[in-house]
Amino acid sequence: MVGVQDNICFKEIGSALIGGRTQFARPGIGQREIDQIGRRIVVLPKATVLAEGQPAVAVYMLTRGTAALSKMDGHGRKQIVGFALPGDFLNSPFEDRHSCSVDSVSEVAACQFSTQAFLSHLQAHPASMYRMLEITLERINAAHEHMLLLSRTTAEERLVEFIIGWRARLGRRGALANMVLLPMSRRDIADYLGLTIETVSRVLWKLEREKVLRIIAEGLQLIGSTERPLLFDLR
Amino acid sequence: MVGVQDNICFKEIGSALIGGRTQFARPGIGQREIDQIGRRIVVLPKATVLAEGQPAVAVYMLTRGTAALSKMDGHGRKQIVGFALPGDFLNSPFEDRHSCSVDSVSEVAACQFSTQAFLSHLQAHPASMYRMLEITLERINAAHEHMLLLSRTTAEERLVEFIIGWRARLGRRGALANMVLLPMSRRDIADYLGLTIETVSRVLWKLEREKVLRIIAEGLQLIGSTERPLLFDLR
DNA sequence: CGACTAGTTGAGGTTGCTCAAAAATAGTGG
DNA sequence: CCACTATTTTTGAGCAACCTCAACTAGTCG
Numbered sequence: 291m292v293g294v295q296d297n298i299c300f301k302e303i304g305s306a307l308i309g310g311r312t313q314f315a316r317p318g319i320g321q322r323e324i325d326q327i328g329r330r331i332v333v334l335p336k337a338t339v340l341a342e343g344q345p346a347v348a349v350y351m352l353t354r355g356t357a358a359l360s361k362m363d364g365h366g367r368k369q370i371v372g373f374a375l376p377g378d379f380l381n382s383p384f385e386d387r388h389s390c391s392v393d394s395v396s397e398v399a400a401c402q403f404s405t406q407a408f409l410s411h412l413q414a415h416p417a418s419m420y421r422m423l424e425i426t427l428e429r430i431n432a433a434h435e436h437m438l439l440l441s442r443t444t445a446e447e448r449l450v451e452f453i454i455g456w457r458a459r460l461g462r463r464g465a466l467a468n469m470v471l472l473p474m475s476r477r478d479i480a481d482y483l484g485l486t487i488e489t490v491s492r493v494l495w496k497l498e499r500e501k502v503l504r505i506i507a508e509g510l511q512l513i514g515s516t517e518r519p520l521l522f523d524l525r
Numbered sequence: 526m527v528g529v530q531d532n533i534c535f536k537e538i539g540s541a542l543i544g545g546r547t548q549f550a551r552p553g554i555g556q557r558e559i560d561q562i563g564r565r566i567v568v569l570p571k572a573t574v575l576a577e578g579q580p581a582v583a584v585y586m587l588t589r590g591t592a593a594l595s596k597m598d599g600h601g602r603k604q605i606v607g608f609a610l611p612g613d614f615l616n617s618p619f620e621d622r623h624s625c626s627v628d629s630v631s632e633v634a635a636c637q638f639s640t641q642a643f644l645s646h647l648q649a650h651p652a653s654m655y656r657m658l659e660i661t662l663e664r665i666n667a668a669h670e671h672m673l674l675l676s677r678t679t680a681e682e683r684l685v686e687f688i689i690g691w692r693a694r695l696g697r698r699g700a701l702a703n704m705v706l707l708p709m710s711r712r713d714i715a716d717y718l719g720l721t722i723e724t725v726s727r728v729l730w731k732l733e734r735e736k737v738l739r740i741i742a743e744g745l746q747l748i749g750s751t752e753r754p755l756l757f758d759l760r
Numbered sequence: 761c762g763a764c765t766a767g768t769t770g771a772g773g774t775t776g777c778t779c780a781a782a783a784a785t786a787g788t789g790g
Numbered sequence: 791c792c793a794c795t796a797t798t799t800t801t802g803a804g805c806a807a808c809c810t811c812a813a814c815t816a817g818t819c820g
């Protein structure tokens with residue numbers, strides 16, 4: 291909730307909003323300007339970064355760690371709508387109130403921009419806006435993939451697809467590996483998949499018993515070749 | 526699939542990309558320019574407008590009717606990830622291939638823009654891009670709400686939430702009413718909710734038996750006052 | 761050491777899916 | 791307009807799967 295603050299570095303906003311496949315020439319964003327609109331916050335693990343329904347006066351972009359975006363339904367059940375990794379935005383600059391809660395899974399760092407300054411920046415720098423549009427449309431596709439996962443009938447399918455997807459997502463930030471790090475808790479996984487923690491636990495144990503993976507402290511050790519993991523052949 | 530073509534009218538692209546809460550002064554988009562990049566297509570009911578995985582060379586915006594965006598999972602099961610109403614985009618200009626299939630529910634009309642021309646237009650008109658970013662971020666929230674719906678444990682909750690949400694969505698385009706028009710089939714509803722058509726049918730019958738609603742040809746007749754429908758008090 | 765949290769394991773009940781068939785509806789051609 | 795077919799929707803029976811509730815284990819931190 292409370293974080294250490296320091297100035298945002300050029301690299302962070304640069305890679306998030308300028309990098310990628312934009313067709314613009316690199317716009318003129320100077321270090322001085324960025325220092326004025328952004329600052330950095332650090333949050334300890336398992337803390338609330340943003341609370342659903344609270345007034346939103348700033349936009350946040352994750353720069354380090356893993357965060358969980360969630361919504362509550364009417365019966366006190368939590369649904370995690372997505373995990374954020376560095377480069378992901380935690381909220382929308384167009385919302386007066388936060389539509390999701392954001393909880394830190396590990397220790398996280400984020401860039402905080404005043405909403406007004408952020409929107410002004412987008413208007414003054416179309417290349418940044420173009421990049422943000424691109425990022426946002428990618429998130430929609432991720433949300434659609436998540437729906438596919440939630441509609442799966444069997445718990446095993448949901449969990450296996452989650453492991454595959456999480457591995458692929460981490461893979462983009464390093465080499466694909468048999469080791470899948472799971473910084474989030476069983477409860478987080480259950481809330482992401484729309485299952486109970488008991489079911490998650492039982493299915494993981496079943497997969498371990500079937501020699502598909504090994505459960506280790508930091509995550510999962512997939513059994514099978516790195517190139518074509520056994521997971522892909524399940525069911 | 527096959528459509529009648531004519532020129533897109535100013536009002537359509539105007540309301541979609543220029544209207545709303547943009548902070549820009551109204552940009553200078555002329556009729557001549559719009560005629561060059563957009564054209565209109567009309568599609569009969571229950572036809573495929575776009576197929577998942579096919580190369581994408583154009584961007585489409587719905588202007589009339591209802592369409593269903595869907596994805597297939599690995600086992601031939603269809604998940605409808607959203608219904609599109611006039612003003613909604615049917616695909617992303619940044620995708621080389623369509624990430625969703627789009628099927629017409631009713632007869633629909635759409636504006637078709639060449640992807641290149643559309644992206645050029647956005648770059649030349651930051652106000653349009655700003656508006657599209659706003660629309661896109663709203664769609665993310667809609668996707669998150671949909672996830673909440675899919676994670677509900679009981680079929681009755683899913684269906685009731687769907688009816689409430691659909692009524693609210695239609696309401697924005699007219700007055701809220703006890704009559705909820707459902708242009709889509711039971712199969713579409715089931716595929717949207719991650720249920721089977723049998724379960725949808727059974728739950729609807731149960732709600733009718735409990736005097737919560739009446740099933741009519743074009744949709745549902747909610748029983749209770751318009752201001753505070755009984756549906757909101759269920760469960 | 762005791763309290764607390766996270767995770768695992770077990771038993772039983774409910775729910776929605778599967779398979780099957782009837783009923784209603786829509787569409788077609790004589 | 792009616793008979794006929796195809797499609798959609800409804801209804802039924804049985805079962806597998808997940809949830810609920812509960813107890814238990816292991817690790818952590820004061």
